Amino acid sequence: MPVSEINQPEFWEKVYQRAESPGWALEQPAPPFVSLLTGEAPPAPGKIAVLGCGTGYEVALFAEHGFDVVGVDFAPSAIRGAKKRLQRANLKAELRRLDIFDLPGKYQSHFDYVLEHTCFCAIEPARRAEYVRMVRAILKPTGALIALFFTLPPDGRPPFGTTAQEIRSLFEPAFEIARLYIPPDSIERRRGKELFAVMKPLP
Numbered sequence: 001m002p003v004s005e006i007n008q009p010e011f012w013e014k015v016y017q018r019a020e021s022p023g024w025a026l027e028q029p030a031p032p033f034v035s036l037l038t039g040e041a042p043p044a045p046g047k048i049a050v051l052g053c054g055t056g057y058e059v060a061l062f063a064e065h066g067f068d069v070v071g072v073d074f075a076p077s078a079i080r081g082a083k084k085r086l087q088r089a090n091l092k093a094e095l096r097r098l099d100i101f102d103l104p105g106k107y108q109s110h111f112d113y114v115l116e117h118t119c120f121c122a123i124e125p126a127r128r129a130e131y132v133r134m135v136r137a138i139l140k141p142t143g144a145l146i147a148l149f150f151t152l153p154p155d156g157r158p159p160f161g162t163t164a165q166e167i168r169s170l171f172e173p174a175f176e177i178a179r180l181y182i183p184p185d186s187i188e189r190r191r192g193k194e195l196f197a198v199m200k201p202l203p
Helices: 003-007 009-017 031-038 057-064 076-089 100-105 125-138 164-171
Strands: 047-051 068-073 094-097 111-117 139-150 175-181 194-201
Touching: 003 009, 009 076, 031 057, 031 139, 047 057, 057 068, 057 076, 057 111, 068 076, 076 094, 100 125, 111 125, 125 139, 125 164, 164 175, 164 194
Parallel strands: 047 068, 047 111, 068 094, 111 139
Antiparallel strands: 139 194, 175 194
């Protein structure tokens, strides 16, 4: 598989149309996000972009907790799945079929939060610096990136893992990393293979 194929919505649409769930998909909200929202100091509700939202588990989770959610994915079947999930839960959120790299043109300095989960690991690794610029552009100056990254060995296919060192080298020129740690409540097969992060854009 040429890595560049994953830049195209057709690649991911075929995954959804074949009813394939990537082995790294959870089929539930990620527990570290649930813990964040139900803990002692949850973030105040605001406008949040859920990048590469898939069928909408985190879209529904944050909508349920009072956030103004925009879920973004460029696979039509993912957006349809997210819409059905919201309808079943009687929740409201905006769903946009867009390439995440087109977001700055539509949502410049718009969001209080950006949520990252299984998007950074799905894009071509050569585009990671572009990803950082995109996130910085769509966040308000007072906003925050809330992220769950994978630390997996590379095998030439998504999910493309990362390391704490790479995260710092990519993000610290544009963000202050307030938290970066291995979450204690990852699901069993991901235990020790995730990094939870909260970052705030620098002026």
